[in-house]
Amino acid sequence: GVKVGVLALQGDVAEHITAFHDALADRPGSSVVVVRTAADLADLDALAIPGGESTTISRLIGKNGLYEPLAGFEGGIFATCAGMVLIADRVDDPRVRPLSLIPMHVARNAFGRQVDSREAMLEVAGLAEPFRGVFIRAPVATGVGSDVEVLARIPEGIVAVRHGRHMAFAFHPELGGDLRLHRMFLAGLGV
Numbered sequence: 001g002v003k004v005g006v007l008a009l010q011g012d013v014a015e016h017i018t019a020f021h022d023a024l025a026d027r028p029g030s031s032v033v034v035v036r037t038a039a040d041l042a043d044l045d046a047l048a049i050p051g052g053e054s055t056t057i058s059r060l061i062g063k064n065g066l067y068e069p070l071a072g073f074e075g076g077i078f079a080t081c082a083g084m085v086l087i088a089d090r091v092d093d094p095r096v097r098p099l100s101l102i103p104m105h106v107a108r109n110a111f112g113r114q115v116d117s118r119e120a121m122l123e124v125a126g127l128a129e130p131f132r133g134v135f136i137r138a139p140v141a142t143g144v145g146s147d148v149e150v151l152a153r154i155p156e157g158i159v160a161v162r163h164g165r166h167m168a169f170a171f172h173p174e175l176g177g178d179l180r181l182h183r184m185f186l187a188g189l190g191v
């Protein structure tokens with residue numbers, strides 16, 4: 001089975017737990033657990049970093065002594081929205097200390113104040129049919145390292161990437177019940 005943790009400091013933790021629980025339904029012996037301490041990271045094959053408020057999550061990562069354990073995490077990371085901000089290596093907001101797990105530059109709240117949230121049908125590399133992306137005060141990647149695979153982009157910027165076992169999304173694949181990106185991520189773990 002596969003053991004997936006969900007970083008549970010702030011954000012849409014329950015939605016990530018449900019989505020991975022459903023995506024793992026056909027893999028006996030799998031489990032989804034919440035992560036609040038470094039000890040909770042032991043034995044995980046993968047970790048989800050949820051959407052929420054990246055400045056708050058960053059502060060709580062520091063307060064809970066999780067910065068080094070997360071920066072050194074060896075499993076795959078599935079990062080959405082605020083998670084995409086946290087997993088980058090450069091962020092346009094000094095209140096976020098990024099984990100530098102994916103070489104990319106991320107701009108927070110990239111859609112401007114007028115457009116808090118929106119949906120867009122996205123062409124995602126590796127998916128046969130478009131994916132409905134739900135964007136909520138979403139970031140975009142403004143540049144990525146040469147070893148980062150861009151999976152989807154919109155006019156505002158890059159909104160889905162893969163880097164080794166890690167994947168990051170500006171939108172929320174954990175909302176809406178379409179688990180194709182979760183399955184793509186799990187297939188890439190090699191477990």
Ligand code: GLN
Binds near residue numbers: 054080082083137
């Ligand atoms: N705007 C938030 C941030 O930068 C992300 C929003 C979200 O995760 N839905 O932290």
